[in-house]
Amino acid sequence: MRFLRGDHRDDAFCFEIFQRAVVHHDDDAWEAIVAQYRGIVLAYVGQHTVAAMLHEPDDYWVNRAFQRFWTAVGADRFGQFPDLPALLKYLKLCVHSVLMDEVRARKATTLTPLEELPESLPSQVNAEHGVVGKIAGEQLWAAISHELQGEAEERVIYLSFARDMKPADIVARYPRLFANVSDVYRIKRNVLERLRRSAAIRAFLPT
Amino acid sequence: MQASGSGQPGPEEVERELRRTLYRFDCPDAHTLGEYHLDLLEEQDRVQVAGHAAECDECRTELQTLRSFLASPIGAPESMVDRARRVVATLFVPAPGRAHAALRGAADSATRVFEAGDVTVTVGPGQVRGSLFGLVVAVADRPESLDGRVVRLVPREGLPLAATLDDLGNFEVVGLEPGLYALEIDLPDGIVVVEELRVD
Numbered sequence: 001m002r003f004l005r006g007d008h009r010d011d012a013f014c015f016e017i018f019q020r021a022v023v024h025h026d027d028d029a030w031e032a033i034v035a036q037y038r039g040i041v042l043a044y045v046g047q048h049t050v051a052a053m054l055h056e057p058d059d060y061w062v063n064r065a066f067q068r069f070w071t072a073v074g075a076d077r078f079g080q081f082p083d084l085p086a087l088l089k090y091l092k093l094c095v096h097s098v099l100m101d102e103v104r105a106r107k108a109t110t111l112t113p114l115e116e117l118p119e120s121l122p123s124q125v126n127a128e129h130g131v132v133g134k135i136a137g138e139q140l141w142a143a144i145s146h147e148l149q150g151e152a153e154e155r156v157i158y159l160s161f162a163r164d165m166k167p168a169d170i171v172a173r174y175p176r177l178f179a180n181v182s183d184v185y186r187i188k189r190n191v192l193e194r195l196r197r198s199a200a201i202r203a204f205l206p207t
Numbered sequence: 208m209q210a211s212g213s214g215q216p217g218p219e220e221v222e223r224e225l226r227r228t229l230y231r232f233d234c235p236d237a238h239t240l241g242e243y244h245l246d247l248l249e250e251q252d253r254v255q256v257a258g259h260a261a262e263c264d265e266c267r268t269e270l271q272t273l274r275s276f277l278a279s280p281i282g283a284p285e286s287m288v289d290r291a292r293r294v295v296a297t298l299f300v301p302a303p304g305r306a307h308a309a310l311r312g313a314a315d316s317a318t319r320v321f322e323a324g325d326v327t328v329t330v331g332p333g334q335v336r337g338s339l340f341g342l343v344v345a346v347a348d349r350p351e352s353l354d355g356r357v358v359r360l361v362p363r364e365g366l367p368l369a370a371t372l373d374d375l376g377n378f379e380v381v382g383l384e385p386g387l388y389a390l391e392i393d394l395p396d397g398i399v400v401v402e403e404l405r406v407d
Contacts, residue, residue, distance in 0.1 A: 047276065047279050048276055049272065049275075049276070050272075068238065072238065080247055089245065089277060090245065090247075092276070092277060093238070093241040093242070093244075093245060093273070093277070094238070096237065096241060096272075096273050096276050096277075097236070097237040097238035097240075097241050100237035100269060100272075101236065101237055101238075104230070104231055104237065107230060108226060108227050108228075108230035108231070109226075109227060134232055134233075134236075136228050136232075137228050137229050137230075137232020137233070138232060138233070140225075140228045140229060140232075141229060141232060141233075144225075157225075158229075161225045161226055161229040161230065162229045162230065162231060162232055162233060163231070163263070163264065163265060164230060164231075164265070165264075189218075192218050192221055192222055192225075193218065195221055195225075196215055196216055196217070196218055196221045197215060201221070202215070202216065204224070204228070205216055205220070205221070205224050206224070
């Protein structure tokens with residue numbers, strides 16, 4: 001294999017290795033990719049603005065990024081990548097997306113500013129829960145929607161919980177619905193009290 | 208979840224659960240947003256994500272983060288062979304030689320001795336401004352095996368300058384602009400690198 005002999009900096013060889021790994025499911029080629037690009041992926045992690053806030057070893061993100069790439073790019077999609085730079089850009093996207101998944105998961109548990117993210121997720125939370133979490137969210141929102149009375153309530157609950165917006169921001173965005181932040185606080189308090197008493201909502205809550 | 212005295216969950220517990228379950232439940236996941244940015248989505252998905260991102264501050268922020276991240280330079284791949292062979296030379300001892308302002312390593316003295324395993328590299332300023340003399344001694348290699356080996360002075364910006372070793376391991380590079388350089392020496396067993404040399 002010319003690539004492993006060190007005929008380096010020829011994109012065609014590197015691209016060929018990716019092709020063998022992805023299209024032909026060549027384990028040796030995949031190992032070569034990980035060995036060759038581990039350093040670059042590590043550099044990508046170091047470049048990302050949120051990596052330092054998540055307090056995980058860089059190697060953890062490198063492994064997850066390669067897993068993400070391997071999962072996301074199959075033989076059927078390889079044609080979307082015309083050359084090595086396109087593949088490396090996608091690998092870089094994988095670094096970004098595994099980091100942002102974690103940021104989203106941690107923010108969901110705290111809804112604090114990014115700088116104050118917890119150092120790890122609570123044990124019951126899994127940043128890779130994606131699809132399951134999305135379905136759970138859609139089902140819960142559907143149940144909540146049945147309990148809401150009018151646009152103002154819907155806006156307050158949706159923007160507060162789904163979008164993490166502060167009352168002042170909600171007022172600024174919908175001045176026709178809310179005169180001031182007190183309106184938002186009052187509506188939120190009333191709705192939460194209603195949801196707390198709702199049997200339909202309690203069914204979604206852990207016992 | 209803790210229940211209140213009536214068997215119903217407390218308000219704080221309800222609020223916490225709503226946050227945990229609803230936070231960005233209708234947003235595309237980060238990877239899908241990224242594929243949208245790279246124009247890798249099917250038309251239907253692309254339109255859907257575009258519509259969502261147009262009205263979602265969180266997704267727009269995430270896209271902006273991605274744009275900045277992707278815009279930072281992608282490192283050039285370096286072959287495994289290269290990486291395995293590169294050895295960074297470390298400053299051994301500043302020679303007490305001539306006081307000369309043209310070349311600076313970690314200390315003020317003009318001539319520097321670097322070591323990388325059994326390779327010793329001595330560098331110092333040449334006779335004229337902007338020139339560099341050096342001597343490479345590789346214990347494991349016969350002196351004649353060094354003859355013709357390439358030495359590169361790689362500036363932080365711009366093109367490298369190259370010279371070759373003679374049969375005694377000497378080299379000279381001329382025409383150097385002031386600035387920081389890395390010195391790379393191609394030896395039979397790999398590349399020895401002096402990471403930082405300042406030429407004034």
